[in-house]
Amino acid sequence: MAAISTASSQKDTHSFFARLKRVTKSYTFRVVIQGIVTIWLATTFTFFLIRLLPGNPISIKIDQLMQQGYTLEEAENQAATLYDFNPDQPVLEQYIVYLGKLLRGDLGESITSAGTSVSQQILRFLPWTLISVGTGLFISFSLGMLLGIMIAYWRGGLLDNVVTALASVLSGIPDYVFAILIILVAGVQLQLFNVGEMRGGVNPNIEAGFTLEYIASIIKHAFLPITTYVLATIGVWTLSMKSSTIATLGEDYINVAKARGLSEWRILTAYVGRNAMLPLVTRLAISIGFVLSGSVIVERYFEYPGLGFQLARAVGSRDYTTMQGIFLVITVAVVVSNILADLMLSWLDPRVTLEEK
Amino acid sequence: MSNVVLSVKNLSMSYLAARGRVRAVNNVSFDLHAGETLAIIGESGCGKSSLNLTLIRQLPTSAKIESGQLLYTKRDGQQLDILQLSKKGLQKFLWSEISMVFQGALNALNPVIRISDMVYDTGKAHGLSKAESRKQALDLFEKVRLDPMRVFRAYPHELSGGMRQRVLLALALLLRPQVVIMDEPTTAVDILTQRSILEVLKELRRELNFSILFISHDLAIAAEIADTIATMYAGEIVEIGPVYEVFYHPRHAYTLSLLDAAPRLSVGAEELHSIPGSPPDLIEPPAGCKFHERCRLATDICAHTVPPIEIFNGNHRVSCHHHQIVRKEREEVIQS
Known part of the structure; x- marks a missing residue:
């Protein structure tokens, strides 16, 4: 009996290690570990970097209050009662407290808006950024691919010359310049829209709900930031797709496909398009990070109530906890979009397998 | 021999380059009979591949077919000129009547779709149902000694070079064409795979009875598979005749040079003679015989006068001023 039980337990440990080996080699496991490490590193860096900014929430508030006519002593007292933040606490201690909370899923409370948790803030502002950045990237990626493939087919033609020149110019201009140009030229000078009305994510006079009016208002307000993102990124997609x-x-x-007599459409989609888009898919993941960080300035110009707008406000008042929370969201977004790009690539290209054999 | 399937008459093609017209195919004529294998040999850059792309009209836009006729006879006896076909007509014609095995099997298959999809695509373009395409393909995969079901479902990268080459061969035969053009089908694979592909090819030819236009710079392979040999130089066919005639009794100095340059087991390396120089500039080709600058037999007449076409034994066509000397030299080599 004893002998049998040893043998079976040996077999168990063997299969346990084999299973462990399989797990550590699996794609999911690798990706999760990589993601956690990336997020931890980014979190740590931002934690210390934002504390290197000159001033802290209290001192900034004191400055503000003194400009309003308070004396230094009054301002100090008021700032200390207003904010639940102790600037004299050692940074390392703050870090350990923060990390401990983070592990429990608690992002803390906003320093400057006492009483609101950072998670609440993020949940409130994230959807707006997701809608505008997501739609903008989707439009520019699909439109850029379409244009790129078209001008590659009719290389040397009028369309190619015009689009290539235009795309080169567009790809050289940063997104905030587009935002300024849209406001100044289209809004102020040409009066194509009312600049004041376009502020915010939605018309505040319309009752929130799943109504046509409300959705139309959302689309209307998202239109300008989306146009900015599309203009700023479409040039690069078009040119990359053309060369690819x-x-x-x-x-x-x-x-060979042409000689085999395949229809133009079949060659265009399954033979040219699918192969040509492979290198662009990986770049899509990288560009999500860029566009998210670009949204900081763009959303400020349009006063669009997204994460970028919120981040700009938090940086201005040194709201450390809010900044940490938003940077965390951006990091997670980049990590997740990289995983999505991996999955999409493995779906498009059979030579890419995610699981090790 | 049996009836002519493809008759090429005075075909000329040139590429437009910055310096002028590159005359890559110049006044080429030959007949391909049913079931015949014609091998076109010559160095790189002498117009073999250009000729072959001209025959199926798959040239880049910079190329222009200047003159000639490509008369093709269908199985039902109907004759047509490939050069007169409309774009749609050509699309239907290719692969169902003339198909092709391209050079470089590694890149000839779309890497992101399955072999089965390529089979279905080809069948669909010529009105074959999925079931028919599948049945045909599986049958052909069997014939080219592949594991039909495994290969049918595979992606190209899951197959070896030799397997891919055989897939291409099967794909070329999917619609039972009368003519298959093969552009150096065995250059990208190792010698053992080469052997097995040639075996498969011979077997298929016997079974399905199609004509082959075989383009190669490997004389040994050409000698093994071909019924007829055509030597091409500077865009022209300089000698054409039955395989035995051309290899044992060549009459063109260029063919002789090619044979002297080919390694054989019976002679040592010191007896190999390479041909000095390289094929001529086809924008301004040399006057007279285009080979005279590199020819060790060349005399004054070669530099001035284009050699006339002469026909020996009814089917051995040559244009060389010194065909008698060539013949005599070769005879001495064979006797020694």
Whole structure:
């Protein structure tokens, strides 16, 4: 009996290690570990970096109050009662407290708006950024690919010359310049829209709900930031897709497909398009991070109530906890979009397998 | 021999380059008979691949077919000129009547879709149902000695080079064409795979009875598979005749040079003679015989006068001023 039980327990440990090995080699496991490490590193860096900014929440508030006519002593007293923040606490101690809370899923309370938790703030502002940045990227990515493939097909034609020149110019201009130009030229000078009305995420006079009026208002207000994101990113997508398509068109399998008599459409989609878009998919993940950080300035210009707008406000008042929370969201967004890009690539390209064999 | 399937008459094609017209195919004529294998040999850059792309009209836009006729006879006896086909007509014609195995099997298959999808695509373009395409393909995969079900479901990267080459062969035969053009089908694979592909090819030819236009710079392979050999130089066919005739009794100095340059087991490396120089500039080709600058037999007449076409034994066509000397030299080599 004893002998049998030892043998079976040995077998168990063996299979346990085998299973452990399989787990550590699995794609999900690798991705989760990588993601956690990335998020921890980014969190730690931002935690210390934002504390290197000159001033702290209290001193900024004191400055503000003194400008309003308070004496230094009054201002100090008021700031100390207003904010639940002790600037004299050692930074390392603050970090350990923060990390401990974070592990329990608690992002803390906003320093400058006492009583509101950071998670509440994020939940309130994140949807707006998700809608505008997500839609903007989706439009510019699909439109850019379409344009890129078209001008690669009709290389040297009028369309190619015009679009290529335009795309080169567009790709060289940063997003905040587009935001300024849209407001100044289209809004102020040409009066195409009322600048004041376009502020905010939605018309506050319309009752929130799943009504046509409310949704139309959301679309109307998101229109300007979305246009900015599209203009700022479409040039790069178009040019990348053009060069990628031209390279693909020179491949043997395209010539063979033509000789086999396949329809133009089938060649365009399954043979040219699918191969040409592969390098762009990985770049999509990287660009999500860029556009999110770009939203800080863009949302401020349009007074769009998204995370970027909120981040700009938090930086201005040195609201450490809010900044940490928003940076965390951006980090997570980049990590997640990288995973999504991996999955999409493995779906598009059979040569890419996520699981190790 | 049996009836002519493809008759090429005075075909000329050139590429437009910055310096002028590159005359890559110049006044080429030959007949391909049913069931015949014609091998076109020559160095790189002498117009073999250009000729072959001209035959199926898959040229880049910079190329222009200047003159000639490509008369093709269908199985039902109907004759047509490939050069006169409309774009749609050509699309239907290719692959169902003339198909092709391209050079470089590694890149000839779309890497992101399955072999089965490529089979279905091809069948669909020519009005074959999925079931028919599948049945045909599985049958052909069996014939080219592949594991039909595994290969059918596979992606290209899951197959070896030799397997991919055989997939391409099967794909070329999917619609039972009368002519298959093969552009160096065995250059990208190792010698053992080469062997097995040639075996498969011979077997298929016997079973399905199609004509092959075989383009190669490997003389040994050409000798093994071909019924007829055509030597191409500077865009022209300089000698064409039955395989035995051309290899044992060549009459063109260029063919002779090619044979002298080919390694054989029976002679040592010191007896190999490479041909000095490289194929001529086809924008301004040399006057007279285009080979004269590199030819060790060349005399004054070669530099001035284009050699006339002469026909020996009814089917051995040559244009060389010194065909008698060539013939005599070769005879001595064979006797020694």
